[in-house]
Amino acid sequence: MKAIFVVGDGMADRPIRELAMKTPLQAANTPSLDKVARNGICGIMDPISPGVPGGSDTAHLALFGYDPYKYYFGRGPFEALGAGLDVAHNDVAFRCNFATVNEDMLILDRRAGRKIESADNLAEALNCLKLNSFPDILVNFKHTTEHRCALVLKGPGLSRMISDSDPNQNDTHILPIVPLDDTIEAARTANVANELTSIFYKILDGHPLNEIKRHKGAHVANAILLRGAGTLSKEIKTLNERYGISAAVIGVNALVLGVCKAVGMQHLKVDEATGTVETDVKAKAKKAIEAIDRFDFVYVHVKGSDNASHDGDFDQKILSIEKIDDLVGHLIDNIDSRESLIIVTADHSTPVKLREHSGDPVPLAITGEGVRTDNISRFSEIDCSLGGLGRIRGIDLIPILVDLMGKSKKYGS
């Protein structure tokens, strides 16, 4: 038995006055999600634990069976892995922004205008740097999307226990990075990061591509702001090592891809996927249907629903949910339920009225051969709460799926 696991990022919500106290999932037209609910078993799930809002990184770790309180040491390494950088267990990784600063290091725009031309080339100028004062440190740097980049420091004696240089607002100076504990490693890493900040500025401010931007009157991307220093837990075994299942991911969000890679999933690129509400879900479904021939477990991530939620736009969220419904419809039509499970859920709730993640549980439905069937026929936060799965925690999901896939191991005899 195989499994296709579809997550609508931040898809779960709360009742909305303008939708007659329905949630976007309740208000949307979702015949295919409802079919999964009707043909299968439903429940609600606390991705982390009741009332605790998860980030996309911690929630995905939990959904893949890794207790984030044990395996999560900052966002940076997942961003870097997702960007395609290599991250070893003693590296320290960051997520970064291109920013625009003046000669006093005052931040004029902490996103350097957001849409940055030639960002890949600018980033390339910062990659594989060596520092004079720290000749044993190697710097890997890569642009991801818009103003976003990832940075990996490789070398001995590094620590993730350092502060951010990103003050998270404009019209303030770049913050000096300070150690967050008393170790030599934290002090050394803070020094490395501060020296890098200076060198990055020197290289970027004088870069010919920024000269062109100045001439055009565009934002120059002449500084790099660092945040989310983290390391990758040594203890993360792959899904294959843990359960003997080969796994692949279809999605574009760097952070989520990073978590997927950390647990050993192979990334299958879909050129038509965009990570926005307009993403081509049919292309993603098609890729998943192809992939399930080669992998035991195919994870399909759709980011649009979360973007719409953070924008406070319930119409767009409904649209995004209906696209996820389309995606699931293609799967149902093309997957043999005797050969593969279909699982639908969200990684966390992002109520559009909050524009932020909340700690509400998410709906969950599982269908396929061997799955017990309850009498729920609608995929929503409330309907699923009355389903046969009851209320489970995120880290319990993968063991349930692995068991339904026939790959669980008996405990005892």
Place this chain on the structure above:
Amino acid sequence: MKAIFVVGDGMADRPIRELAMKTPLQAANTPSLDKVARNGICGIMDPISPGVPGGSDTAHLALFGYDPYKYYFGRGPFEALGAGLDVAHNDVAFRCNFATVNEDMLILDRRAGRKIESADNLAEALNCLKLNSFPDILVNFKHTTEHRCALVLKGPGLSRMISDSDPNQNDTHILPIVPLDDTIEAARTANVANELTSIFYKILDGHPLNEIKRHKGAHVANAILLRGAGTLSKEIKTLNERYGISAAVIGVNALVLGVCKAVGMQHLKVDEATGTVETDVKAKAKKAIEAIDRFDFVYVHVKGSDNASHDGDFDQKILSIEKIDDLVGHLIDNIDSRESLIIVTADHSTPVKLREHSGDPVPLAITGEGVRTDNISRFSEIDCSLGGLGRIRGIDLIPILVDLMGKSKKYGS
């Protein structure tokens, strides 16, 4: 978003033959509790864990988000805090009884007749004592209700690991207190407690107020029985420190007030509240409605339902539940659901047929802006078990409420 949290102590029950196999909650007329259920989300909750009967102290710790297995080191300090005594983290505190003993220390009545005239004055004679053999120990002593008192020992080298002097029955001698582990501190504390028992007897037996009692033929209150030695966990941070919420409590039960004070709640006195079935619930509701302007979180405790349960009196229990319903009705009528949640539950089940706490889960209902709504319309042990919250644990409740109040912090990013 704010929250008014109402607990009917021991309110949950089991089916009762004389009530046609209904529980007191099912048999009672509870239009307002039902309205909370209908307008909100319901569930059942294991205050400690399934099948484990909580005490009022451990259950309240759990309901406020503090795992009692981590934060509970005996009942004494909560009784003492509730009585208005100061308890520091290295103090050892006890709950105590006034008792009547003869000159051989044989206990004639371990409650000294229960109703004790001038108990406050007798207790005052024991307060701020200094012991000749232990000059570095300070004794704080206070009468609470009827025969009940609280004692706090302050000084270096004390331990809670000592036995009780209260044999829990009459016609036996006061028990010598013994250390319960091999530490010097436990041995020293046992010696302090035994010496105190002698001194208390000397002071009380010769006290002029007891002479008057003797003349009247009333029980003399000439001894103090000690039990429940405990310390206050250093690790208990206030709700404000943990979640940034200011909290107040309305109630009279010393033990519950002690837990509330330990987690940083301010006690708001209601002169009309009695802690019995006859308590004036309207006055408590009115105080809660006033208080919610000044505090984020107002906790309202009603003890009557538990008293009726321990007395095995289901008629009185139904009456007490209907009073709690009145209280909640006043809240519903005067609280703006867009500004404050209303939460109703019990701290544990106390089946009237057992006359003791049981490990059954308790019903729970939460209403207010943003709360997902299920289709439960009756507040009872069984109806709520079919609700959208499913089955949660006591320590999960506060994170859920804090999240609904918009005060939760995202874990990860």
